[in-house]
Amino acid sequence: MNFSDSRLLVLLAASSLIAMTGAILAPILPEMANSLHFETAQAGNLISFHFLTLAIFTPLLGILADRIGQIRLLLPSLICYAVFGISGVLMHSFTPLLATRALLGIANGGIAAAGLGLVSKLYQGEARAQAIAYVATTLTLANIVYPLIAGWIGTIDWHFVFGLYGLGIPLALWAAVVFYGSRQSTGLNVEALSTQKDTEKSSAESSQNATVSEVATPAQLFRQPQILKLLLCLALVSASVYALIVYLPIYMKTDMSSNTVSIGIVLATKAGGAALVSAFLVRRLVKQIGESWTIILGAVTMSLTLATMPYLHQMQTLLPVAILFGFGFGIVVPTLYSSLAELAPDNLQSTVLATGTGVSFLAQFLSPILLGFVFTHSNLPTVFYTTALVAVTVGLLNLLPKRSLVPAEE
Known part of the structure; x- marks a missing residue:
């Protein structure tokens, strides 16, 4: 390829x-x-x-x-x-x-x-x-x-x-x-x-799909714990990154008096960090430490950077932390989608991956609504801490032992 x-x-x-x-x-x-x-x-x-x-x-x-x-x-x-x-x-x-x-x-x-x-x-x-x-x-x-x-x-x-x-x-x-x-x-x-x-x-992969291929319908597949866990992880990660897109500019404007150019630079470097890691590092990480630990590494990186941001009040300190957040996001998302693709039987791969995309975008739609409630009743640092907790939950979920896929009973 x-x-x-x-x-x-x-x-x-x-x-x-x-x-x-x-x-x-x-x-x-x-x-x-x-x-x-x-x-x-x-x-x-x-x-x-x-x-x-x-x-x-x-x-x-x-x-x-x-x-x-x-x-x-x-x-x-x-x-x-x-x-x-x-x-x-x-x-x-x-x-x-x-x-x-x-x-x-x-x-x-x-x-x-x-x-x-x-x-x-x-x-x-x-x-x-x-x-x-x-x-x-x-x-x-x-x-x-x-x-x-x-x-x-x-x-x-x-x-x-x-x-x-x-x-x-x-x-x-x-x-x-x-x-x-x-x-x-x-x-x-x-x-x-x-x-x-x-x-x-x-x-x-063939031995794994020998079991999964027995799952004949989407309803059966979406009863599988491992599939549900990955979908939940995609939702939590998407909610975290969209929260950063919405609330980091507000924080930079109110706390750091940043202009639109500075805000744009930080958001662009975050995205650039995610792009670089997705393209060049993810495959090597998965090969060396496995999918679960790769997801955990990315989720913990996202969580730590989110929890750190309220303590940063200068551009030169915020910028590298934003890049690190991008690294974490760029590690997690492609690994989650790749894991879903490996678990899905051939005749349901579009169904499973499309569901992952749907879950991700639903989380992005709901994220500013739910975190807006936190912001209204608390403050910006609490929003960042809440989002950090959401991100670290992805890592904790991937510490759970994997359950093998078996056909769900009708």
């Missing part, structure tokens, strides 16, 4: 659109609010509302992907992404615009379900873990790059930013060429991706 693999490049480009959905709206929110005459507080919902529909529909679309094939879901999802995204510019009031954001979240769910399912089908073992790490890296980098592009376009006219959603159409055409047009030369049987068992698994 390398970057000359056009299939991988298509999937990475598709995954970047998931991050782009809300990221390109953030820089133009004030102009949109003034132009369309709605409150700035309402405008914040435009960034996060698609998380809710994405969380609800991604697991359902994962089941659909396993039944009809991942590529047959990916292509219409990309086209719908472009149509629903661009249509937002035609809305002249808050409610219709919010409706387009909801539809965009559903299209996002299709991209996530199909994309992760394809990664799991096309790559196995270490190659799959590395591919998932690349996806996590792409999502992180997209959260840095797309807001910069949107901010630049927005200086011309905020309406033009919605044109970026149109990238879904050329990407759908590219995916069609790669997965259908070249399948004879690559030997890729597209229809078989949703049903055929992979013959390249290692002996360890």
